[in-house]
Amino acid sequence: MxxxxxxxxxxxxxxxxxxxxxxxxxxxxxxxxxxxxxxxxxxxxxxxxxxxxxxxxxxxxxxxxxxxxxxxxxxxxxxxxxxxxxxxxxxxxxxxxxxxxxxxxxxxxxxxxxxxxxxxxxxxxxxxxxxGIPIIEPLKQSLGGNRIQRVSGIINGTTNYILSRMADEGAAYAEVLADAQRLGYAEADPAADVGGGDAADKIAILSGLAYGGPIERAAIPTEGIDRLDGCDVNYADQLGYVVKLVAQAKNLGTASDGTVQLDVRVSPTLLPKDHPLAGVHGVNNAILVEGDPVGRVMFYGPGAGxxxxxxxxxxxxxxxxxxxxxxxxxxxxxxxxxxxxWRNCALVDAGETLQRHYVRLQTGDEAGVIGRIGSCFGDQGVSIRSIVQFETSGEATDAEIVVITHEVKQQHFANALAAIKALPEVKAVAACLPTL
The missing domain is CATH 3.40.50.720 (NAD(P)-binding Rossmann-like Domain)
Known part of the structure; x- marks a missing residue:
């Protein structure tokens, strides 16, 4: 027939x-x-x-x-x-x-x-x-009996190629983007890829399938790699992390009216080097599904072409x-x-989400500045996992301080960051990235 x-x-x-x-x-x-x-x-x-x-x-x-x-x-x-x-x-x-x-x-x-x-x-x-990665049917069928706790992934090959080369070669973002365009990995107008929009489209679809209800695509917090500084990729490597553009949807529980509360976002994210997604290189994609009772299941392969x-x-x-x-x-x-x-699903208020953070601060190289930064975090209940001062290529009186926090409510972190910005010794919050 x-x-x-x-x-x-x-x-x-x-x-x-x-x-x-x-x-x-x-x-x-x-x-x-x-x-x-x-x-x-x-x-x-x-x-x-x-x-x-x-x-x-x-x-x-x-x-x-x-x-x-x-x-x-x-x-x-x-x-x-x-x-x-x-x-x-x-x-x-x-x-x-x-x-x-x-x-x-x-x-x-x-x-x-x-x-x-x-x-x-x-x-x-x-x-x-x-x-070419089978993920839609597995979410609908093979994993349908699970309570899905989190879906996270590297789901844009263009950005993963760029970040892989920045990490491996120390190459500049603009140089690698130009190479990606010449090789056909990036469009002449790469905005949808490097700005995170493509990944946000995909995580919107995956979250709907994983949790049984649609969410508003336009409401997904989205940050791409187009403003990422190569020094943060380098500092992350020295601290035991890699930087990837990660899209994730996390189930935060069900409200009293039955609405599934979700944290869905796209952003450059620090991953510990032993994280399953950290070893995904080049134009490959990978999607990690965490559920009960299956545990962790990862789908890996070529994501485009x-x-x-x-x-x-x-x-x-x-x-x-x-x-x-x-x-x-x-x-x-x-x-x-x-x-x-379909269920009713809703994005939670960003200030109520829990997240670890990487923060790079440009400060004066003065005695006691690390202590004052630590006090600002402590006043808001933000626990610090590590705080490191790096040498800079700028003025001799300048310093760069990198802080990695433990998991904290986003609103508390934002309050601490506002207090840090107000310190006279702090010249700029140069970077702020989530960390898994």
Whole structure:
């Protein structure tokens, strides 16, 4: 039984999907049943990495969605619009959808799930997070019986490549970013990656799956690596840490009204060198899931690129194809995406969260300054794990003091930092990073 595939987009990922579908030998037997029927592209005359019959190409994505020969719509065009509208149009036509679009799912997942519930079709999103790493289905199925305590990960390959080279070579951020762009690891406009937005999209999706309810994407505190100073990477190394852009979602308990209280954030973070995520280098991604009773489970692999992402897309297509082969229909709604089954989830007030911190202070090199800094922390109940003074390349009268705290309520830490800033000897709080 042939299953018609409509492909929206023939860029890096779309070409990878088409290549898999066109070369079924040695793959899962169901791949041979998948046939590209229509493909929407922006420009019919543009050179492409894969040859496709000209009669299946078109510039009208709505024609792909509405084509009666298309049984499954695959959206790999990216961006918010027209991708969102096309996904909804496919659902309205009663067609299951496979998408790699993290931005759409992070912002409009609730709307899409409600539409899918109404029409009884699947919307599968494995490729939206982690490239070739299987994480969506494990969270929905394999780990579904666990109480998930925390999901944390390195889920942006561009920033991980940059930070890995900064740590290994002592290279400057701007130099490594330029290399990443030349190698194709970073876009010409890298803002979504280095500013943390891409990782925030992904952790929004993962937290919704892990805790059973959507959160507001725009409310996620997000900090990227674009303002990270190389000296902090160096100091972290000397103190036994590595710096990674970490996205995390942590369950802080359930409120009296049943709302799940979550701490979800993205930021450059110090990881002890023995932490499972600390050894993830280059463009690789890793996602660490901590739950009861499973304990710690880590998913590791290539997080982006044509091959890995296309692999995840085709896996979702095969999932739907297998259901169709067994039942003769689209299989109904994925129950874990049913809007009626979602919990209420909410981000907690940032001041109430518990966090360890790395702080770098620029101060005058004066007797007693470390003691006064320690007193400011102590007055707010902030326990210090280590405090170290480093030599600086600036004035002889300057010093850099690096403090690593124990876990403390964020509001108490902020109060202590305000008091430290007011000390006449403190010239600047040069860096403040969370620490796991």
């Amino acid at each position: 042939t299953i018609g595939i409509g492909l929206l987009g023939l860029g890096t990922v779309g070409a990878g999907v088409a290549e898999i579908l066109q070369t079924p030998d040695g793959r899962h037997p169901l791949v041979a049943d998948l046939e590209l029927k229509r493909v929407a592209v922006r420009d019919l005359n543009r050179p492409r990495p894969i040859e496709l019959p000209s009669e299946i190409l078109c510039t009208d994505p709505q024609a792909v969605v509405q084509d009666p020969a298309v049984d499954i719509v695959v959206e790999v065009m990216g961006g918010l619009e027209p991708a969102r509208s096309l996904i909804l149009a496919a659902i309205a036509a009663g067609k299951p959808v496979v998408t790699a679009n993290k931005a759409v799912i992070a912002r409009h997942g609730e709307e899409i799930a409600a539409a899918a519930a109404d029409k009884g079709v699947y919307v599968l999103i494995e490729a939206a997070v982690g490239g 044509s091959g890995p992402t296309a692999s995840a897309v085709v896996a979702d297509i095969l999932n739907i194809a297998g259901i169709r082969a067994a039942t003769g229909n689209n299989g109904g709604l994925d129950p874990l995406l049913a809007a009626s089954r």
